[in-house]
Amino acid sequence: MADLAAVKRTLTEQRIETPSWAYGNSGTRFKVFTQPGVPRNPEEKIADAAAVHRFTGVAPTVALHIPWDKVDDYAALTRYAADLGVGIGAINTNVFQDDDYKLGSVTNPDPGVRRKATDHLLEAIEIMDQTGSQDLKLWFSDGINYPGQDDLRTRQDRLATALRETYDRLGPDQRILLEYKLFEPAFYATDIPDWGTSYAHCIELGERATVCIDTGHHAPGTNIEFIVAFLLRQGRLGAFDFNSRFYADDDLMVGAADPFQLFRIMYEIVRADALSPSQNIAFMLDQCHNIERKIPAIIRSVMNVQEATAKALLVDRDALFAAQRSGDVLEANAVFMDAYNTDVRPLLAEVRADAGLDPDPVAAYKRSGYDEKIIADRVGGNQAGWGA
Amino acid sequence: MADLAAVKRTLTEQRIETPSWAYGNSGTRFKVFTQPGVPRNPEEKIADAAAVHRFTGVAPTVALHIPWDKVDDYAALTRYAADLGVGIGAINTNVFQDDDYKLGSVTNPDPGVRRKATDHLLEAIEIMDQTGSQDLKLWFSDGINYPGQDDLRTRQDRLATALRETYDRLGPDQRILLEYKLFEPAFYATDIPDWGTSYAHCIELGERATVCIDTGHHAPGTNIEFIVAFLLRQGRLGAFDFNSRFYADDDLMVGAADPFQLFRIMYEIVRADALSPSQNIAFMLDQCHNIERKIPAIIRSVMNVQEATAKALLVDRDALFAAQRSGDVLEANAVFMDAYNTDVRPLLAEVRADAGLDPDPVAAYKRSGYDEKIIADRVGGNQAGWGA
Amino acid sequence: MADLAAVKRTLTEQRIETPSWAYGNSGTRFKVFTQPGVPRNPEEKIADAAAVHRFTGVAPTVALHIPWDKVDDYAALTRYAADLGVGIGAINTNVFQDDDYKLGSVTNPDPGVRRKATDHLLEAIEIMDQTGSQDLKLWFSDGINYPGQDDLRTRQDRLATALRETYDRLGPDQRILLEYKLFEPAFYATDIPDWGTSYAHCIELGERATVCIDTGHHAPGTNIEFIVAFLLRQGRLGAFDFNSRFYADDDLMVGAADPFQLFRIMYEIVRADALSPSQNIAFMLDQCHNIERKIPAIIRSVMNVQEATAKALLVDRDALFAAQRSGDVLEANAVFMDAYNTDVRPLLAEVRADAGLDPDPVAAYKRSGYDEKIIADRVGGNQAGWGA
């Protein structure tokens, strides 16, 4: 049996990072539906992230996206965040929204564009120096739409060159989180399409290069928890971008599409004792709340991760390992499912109450008046979105 | 052996419709890359479509999209097109870009929004009356992102109601082309996700309701040519939206991703004698040329359909049927592949030369100076895109 | 709030049919692993099905598969079953295991093979007359492996002919359950690959032809609960073949791969008041227990369906409909998830206790000695499998 006190302690210590851009507008290629009260600048995004932390108690950092969160004074922004009770997390780079990047960024056939893109990565490290961030998140939309459009192998060479220059610029406490994605926006070949490609580059770069798993970036049928377990074994799992999907990179609330999958992922984390902050795995959300209110959606997402974690912690590992060793398929599965089928919401309510939080963060948020306030206050100006 | 003269005659008579919106800007949720020379209004889109027809000889109509192609005087627009040598094809409706449609159009929980959406469909029929169009193309982005968000069955009732009202407004020579799509922009459930749903609604509506197959709108692994053959057997195949995809609704040039699949589709058309204009199947393109020059991409797409069609026509059906009847798997496949492996480009060059066209439409377009001219002329103003 | 007494009553009345072949050996093309104690004849399969019913109380019928369950005297077999407390359910036909069926059964190019296959379907109806079965389950493995191998459209004509002859032979209380499957064993085109094809044939056949949904027979990403809701709306959902899958037709225990999906499916059933036996929807299992003990796996599967059903019944539909109507995405989803996240095992334990059953059917089965007994008794002879 799992030790309940230890489970609660672990749940209290869990940390989930929210992304600044999830507080802004987002949509599909067909339409971006705007919402009232959406932030108009990095400060307002941070304020929303702080609200999420206030109600959940486990979301003390917010990831920035450059240039969407570009400011003149990052030290001041960091202090602003600290005053609201949150810290700056990973710095996310953007080499996909300039006209120059139509045919790629660091893999572009044009050396001038590659230079520009790499410079942006270096600039992000400078921002990290100012914010104290340790994580440089790299996602490249680079790829091609048509067979023959560009040379697959040469693009890998270009990619390796840019990664090397970036890696060598990292400070001793900084690291790269290298993301992969099957497709979108590239529709024939993506330059880092799968974990294997990211892993191989990380191995070549050095110890401070790690893989970032976005749970929405895989081919249909991919067993994500296998990748989690494998990368943990290899010591190369750096971060998660949590979200959920039914089809492609849908970027829905994590746990909304397949809560059992999220449980299985969290179990591999627990199994490897990788939940502890000391293990330095960044658990981040990366979602788009296209049609639902953003802040309560993020609160719900944080809670979904907590619930999956709680269930994973409740797995009776002694009983599980015993059944596994004896080859008892049904019993091993039953022990595993017993934890999944447990309703952990009362346990999490206790954890929150113990931490001085409202046991129901969504209800508390609704009662708080924060939503009404931002709708009333944030009138005029340009709402933040993927363009800024 | 196929009768070459008959093959050439059929190829000469083939008709492929191009979509006005493919001449405008398009992109992904990450970025719309603009291009110089892009049309700024419906007239310029029609001029580009006319250019495609001038060089290919088989693209005499252009589909409009309302409201992107909204004008005050559709009769004048139709005359303008006729003066350029093309006609107005299908009228495409748009009930996905107003803020009202965040939770759906004709299936929206709000009856007021449903009324508005249905009114738009009726308005499109009025435009058809003015342009002489016979085809009302209906694509609904309607769907939900989260389990429980709305009631799947009730949404079908709402959909049926709107379709009925629309159908009843059709003139005697007009028909509905009802499109289906697996996902995007809805990420959990789409209200018309597959051909079966579209077909069932068409059956209930009446004879002038037919299914439109967009070749990019299926789940991975779907055998599209089976659907083609089946709908032809049922007499309910109204139209194609041609494009190609590797992953989702990539909207690449038709034939670019899987030319063998396109051949198999065209074979089922040929097999059912459904190529003839008298059969009234609308062969339309629906593509996004996000990173390549648009007009030559559309010319290439038209040529790709022609090549697949030529190969399909070259299948030695007597030999094929004989091998099929005798259960000779390898021989039947070999007869089929023999046509596919034939290089039909010389044959099509002849067909073009016979029709007084340049045998190489892409080269002729490049030499024509049209591209340079539109880049020079179309300066200032707002480029057309999915927003307008 | 759901009425708990009504929920318990509904759960008590639920009926789940188990398949005779799931008690026999099964495997993959790579290996069939045998198990001790596996039945050697139809009687022993029925005895196992009766054991499942004894411990679960909701599995009172067993489906037969002809010729695997061929006997001389079906009336005697029916009495034998009745003596053990179970009835004979659907009759499943098999037109895929004779050498004659290499290129298809009812769609075979050879009219002699088609005749033989159709005669088998008619023979199955005769068996139904003797067993009192009302359901004729038709699954056709028919299809082709290579493009061009046979004519897609002609095969539909042949299929329609065989279905018509079979339908016309049905007695007034008998019906057809027409299954569809994306692929396997056919690898290019299957003659009934999707629900739309099955539905279209059913419509043409008449009212007593209905669609059977096997939950493992879809393309990746298919929204199965949508199909459930749609077919219920059309009045054409006849049956389920429950199982679960991660990749293809894995035939794992239902609820093992995606319990949330099973809940969503059962919700659509509950939503349409289609759970009641009077609605005549056959809830059947169709699984392969390749590596786990078969009887407890089937007991677990029955329990998984019960748990998903209980959760579906607990959905607060008044609150859900209100949230849906008001367009509150997060609240509607939350109401839905609240039921899913409930631990219904105590409720089901009560339902069982009220019915005089052990609240833990798996434990009760283990204690019963049945497993040891069949292992000891069933020595010698030929174990039943897919070959017999």
Added chain:
Amino acid sequence: MADLAAVKRTLTEQRIETPSWAYGNSGTRFKVFTQPGVPRNPEEKIADAAAVHRFTGVAPTVALHIPWDKVDDYAALTRYAADLGVGIGAINTNVFQDDDYKLGSVTNPDPGVRRKATDHLLEAIEIMDQTGSQDLKLWFSDGINYPGQDDLRTRQDRLATALRETYDRLGPDQRILLEYKLFEPAFYATDIPDWGTSYAHCIELGERATVCIDTGHHAPGTNIEFIVAFLLRQGRLGAFDFNSRFYADDDLMVGAADPFQLFRIMYEIVRADALSPSQNIAFMLDQCHNIERKIPAIIRSVMNVQEATAKALLVDRDALFAAQRSGDVLEANAVFMDAYNTDVRPLLAEVRADAGLDPDPVAAYKRSGYDEKIIADRVGGNQAGWGA
């Protein structure tokens, strides 16, 4: 422009290995359809492989599968093959058909089973010593069907241990070809599910461990040519198992499902100058001819690889690279497609005639009387299949 003489020389030197088991019976879990004339022992399989080589001229080796091709005297078998004009190629291991392997082989929870499985791998190396084979092909069906059934990470440890012992036993001219597969026969998690896992193990093992790409072993949408290009860049591509698929591991004739994909794969090979035998990439077939005559199907498959190779060699790489460098998407794609659209059958007919072969290998085989002879001769005895 490609140098035609060089192209022909390269095509003449191409080598494609055929698998002994493709000459025997195979099928699906539903049925193995037998064929007349199927080999009954390793010698007859080798005779069939020699026939394929006689008519194609490019299939001079045959892969063995142990224990299906177990003999007392491998030196004698090698001489027998040599007398027929062919050599012994890769040795394939089988650790999936003993009852012991129900829960895995080298990853089985039972150390005794792991020992037995590893011993089989070592035995295969002994056979290699006797046959002179250089390639040890390892495919593990190992995996689990249910979440929780066994520990994902521990299974990797067990796998690494067995691989290490096997690798250390290799002779200096021997190497491991480590295959991966998404699923089947395991239905929840496979222990080597993707190229990344295989690659990571190979890196840890040493230089003589390389990845084997089976073209049917990927998730839907996977870009296989990307993997080819990437592994070539990393120097870790050891071999191909060619076949084709529409859905899962269909094992159809290579080039039958997506000939354009095969061309793209071969282009990456050509692009990396990896076609030459000196590069030591093993191009092998791994197919199941379930319903078609086996020998002509294998001849056709060899020809399909040749045709894709010829097209890849015809790509005008100077023009392609120039278009790629200049960012001309349409031109680069057009250069690429120009080669694909070429009918290379006349060129290959010339290559064959130059080599003293019949230009049409399938027709020559049919005329040869070999098929009739094996049907007449191979009567009685047990036909070879996956069981032996």
